[in-house]
Amino acid sequence: MIPSVLPTYNRAPLNFVKGEGSWLIEADGRRFLDLGSGIAVNALGHAHPALVAALTDQANALWHVSNLYQIPQQQALADKLVAATFADTVFFTNSGTESCELAVKMARKYWYDKGQTERTEIITFSGSFHGRSSAGIAAAGSEKMVKGFAPILGGFTHLDWGDHDALKAAVSDRIAAILIEPVQGEGGIRPLPDQCLKGLRALCDDHGILLILDEVQCGVGRTGRLFAHEWAGVTPDIMMVAKGIGGGFPLGAVLATEDAASGMTAGTHGSTYGGNPLGCAVGCAVMDHVADPEFLAEVNRKAGTLRQKLEGLVASHPDVFEGVRGLGLMLGLKCKLAPADVVKAGYDAQVITVPAADNVVRLLPPLTITDDEIAEAVNRLDAAAKALA
Ligand SMILES: Cc1ncc(COP(=O)(O)O)c(C=O)c1O
Numbered sequence: 001m002i003p004s005v006l007p008t009y010n011r012a013p014l015n016f017v018k019g020e021g022s023w024l025i026e027a028d029g030r031r032f033l034d035l036g037s038g039i040a041v042n043a044l045g046h047a048h049p050a051l052v053a054a055l056t057d058q059a060n061a062l063w064h065v066s067n068l069y070q071i072p073q074q075q076a077l078a079d080k081l082v083a084a085t086f087a088d089t090v091f092f093t094n095s096g097t098e099s100c101e102l103a104v105k106m107a108r109k110y111w112y113d114k115g116q117t118e119r120t121e122i123i124t125f126s127g128s129f130h131g132r133s134s135a136g137i138a139a140a141g142s143e144k145m146v147k148g149f150a151p152i153l154g155g156f157t158h159l160d161w162g163d164h165d166a167l168k169a170a171v172s173d174r175i176a177a178i179l180i181e182p183v184q185g186e187g188g189i190r191p192l193p194d195q196c197l198k199g200l201r202a203l204c205d206d207h208g209i210l211l212i213l214d215e216v217q218c219g220v221g222r223t224g225r226l227f228a229h230e231w232a233g234v235t236p237d238i239m240m241v242a243k244g245i246g247g248g249f250p251l252g253a254v255l256a257t258e259d260a261a262s263g264m265t266a267g268t269h270g271s272t273y274g275g276n277p278l279g280c281a282v283g284c285a286v287m288d289h290v291a292d293p294e295f296l297a298e299v300n301r302k303a304g305t306l307r308q309k310l311e312g313l314v315a316s317h318p319d320v321f322e323g324v325r326g327l328g329l330m331l332g333l334k335c336k337l338a339p340a341d342v343v344k345a346g347y348d349a350q351v352i353t354v355p356a357a358d359n360v361v362r363l364l365p366p367l368t369i370t371d372d373e374i375a376e377a378v379n380r381l382d383a384a385a386k387a388l389a
Contacts, residue, residue, distance in 0.1 A: 005376045007277070012347060019046025022333050022369045024352060030215060035354040035363045040185065040217045040330070043244035043290060045366035050285045051247050053167040058281035060388035065277060067270060073280035077253075080287045082250075084226055086235035087255035091264070092275030096216035096242035097131030099252040102269055103238050104135045107177035107210045108155075109263030109327045115175070123170055125161040126271030127187030127207075127357060130179065130214055130240075139179060151241060156217040163188065164199075171203065177210040177238070178203075182228035185217035188358030189325055189332025197232035208372040210237040210260055217330070221367050224328035231327070244367075251279035290367065299367050302330045306363070309378040317385040329367055332360040333381075337388060 003261040016032070018025040022045050024032045037043065040289040050169060058073065065071060078090040093099045101287060111119035122139065124130070130139040137145040138153035144151050157175070159166045161184070178200060184190040192200075204211040218228040222244060225231055229239075237260035242252030252274075256264075273279075289295055307324060310331065314321040320342065335342050339355035346361075347351045354362040365377065 001243050009334065012344075020367050021045040021047070022373045028223045029384050030350055032347075033351045033373060033380055035377055036354045037366050038248065039243070039354055039362075040222055040364040041243045041246070043220055043222070043246050043286060043367050044247050045368045046248070048247065048289075048368070050289065051249075054285035055249065055278060056280045058278050062277050064273070066272070067275060071277055071280065073284065074275040077275075077280045077283045077287065080284060080291065081253065081255055084287070084291045085239075085255055086257065087239065088258040089256055089261045091254045091256075091269065092280065093242065093252035093254065093271060094273050095131070095212075095252050096240060096384070097133045097136050098271065098274070099216060099240035099242050099254050100130040100136045100139065100214070101133055102177070102254045102264075103138070103212045103214075103240050105178075105269060106238055106254065106261060106264055107212060107231055109268060110210060110260055111176050113148045113263040116174070116175055119176045120155045120335045121157055121172075122176055123167070123176045125159055125180055125182050127161050127190060128179075128181055128214070129184070129186035132215075133232045136226060140260070142319055161240055162196075164196075164243045164383060167203070170207070171207050173207075175207070175209050177212050179212040179214060181214045181216075182232075183216060183218040183223060183327055185330070186231060186356055188334075188356045188360035189307045189330060189362055190358070191223075191228075191325070192254050194232040197229060198234055200368065201232075201234040204237075212236060212238040212240065216240050216242045217290060217364075218327070220286070221296060221299055222330045222364070224296060224303055226291055226296065228327065228330075244290070246279055246284050247282055249279050249282040251283050253283075254387040266376045295367070302371065303331075305371060306365070306369075306378070307331060309374065310363070310381075312380055313378055313385065316382065317389060319374075321387050322359075326363075329363075329365055332356060333363065335361055337357050341388065345384035346381065348387060349380040349384040350386055351377055351384065353381075 015027045016024040141158040195270045239255040310324045
């Protein structure tokens with residue numbers, strides 16, 4: 001008999017009932033050190049007092065009001081994002097997938113309004129992940145994502161990640177946009193080298209192509225900058241955001257330049273819940289912390305500590321681990337064993353990690369993780385690795 005919850009997830013037998021900072025507490029009382037953050041969502045950890053206060057204050061005032069009316073919390077969050085980034089304008093969504101939908105629509109509408117109605121194609125890359133909607137799976141294009149779901153939405157050209165010649169050959173006046181994650185998350189924590197992102201920007205500029213960055217997983221302080229592309233010193237035309245921006249409350253956003261957003265006039269897009277007062281109140285509180293240069297400096301310092309300790313872990317367990325990669329607190333342990341087994345051994349040692357493609361286990365701790373917790377996390381990973389050996 002089919003379970004009452006549609007069985008699309010392979011769930012671990014863990015039942016967390018409470019979260020406190022970097023810790024998740026199981027129903028049986030065990031305390032797990034959370035290096036997953038709900039897959040890069042709980043940027044400020046669990047039950048951060050500022051987020052709890054923002055959410056409860058807003059809940060006591062007003063939960064929902066339609067986008068038919070003014071939503072001051074939405075305006076405040078948009079203003080913060082515009083002030084802190086390349087963007088001139090923001091549309092709020094509830095998830096990364098919805099941000100992908102709008103990014104694709106925005107790029108195509110841009111060219112349609114310019115009279116280049118054939119210019120609809122979007123270049124994407126192997127190993128990418130952009131969500132599970134029809135556009136999201138079509139954008140990723142891998143067999144795993146699209147098999148069985150035909151007809152697949154057209155208009156995506158899939159290239160091998162890192163194949164510069166294929167990229168140059170694919171450029172034509174039918175290309176509306178290039179869509180890429182500055183650091184691939186699901187694909188196995190693969191940072192795009194700064195030089196490549198710079199090169200992509202230059203290629204887009206040369207050919208009038210829009211650059212869409214998917215910062216759903218790598219954005220909002222995760223890499224030690226507010227957004228990962230800042231490391232390369234270039235800016236996109238359109239950016240997808242979600243996960244960390246809500247700190248655990250479902251919230252996403254599409255940020256864009258005035259020019260890139262020019263096609264999205266009244267009536268061209270909308271959402272019932274997107275930009276609701278609860279989500280935006282929490283998003284404002286997240287931004288107040290994460291956009292602070294001192295907070296980001298701490299993320300970088302702690303990322304350095306964690307990375308150094310992980311290098312030691314890898315060196316001590318050459319049969320289990322091959323190396324460390326990533327940026328900031330978006331780190332991956334390349335494994336010699338199946339990542340699922342490493343994650344499972346972590347559960348036994350009461351430390352939460354997340355599997356990814358390319359034999360990688362992801363470490364995406366809360367950005368608020370402390371030095372003591374970093375040391376404890378690596379002790380627990382060491383115990384997990386010993387158990388595997
Ligand atoms: C890079 C990236 N884009 C898009 C998505 C889809 O986001 P959501 O699951 O919130 O729809 C994800 C989710 O993991 C992601 O990592």
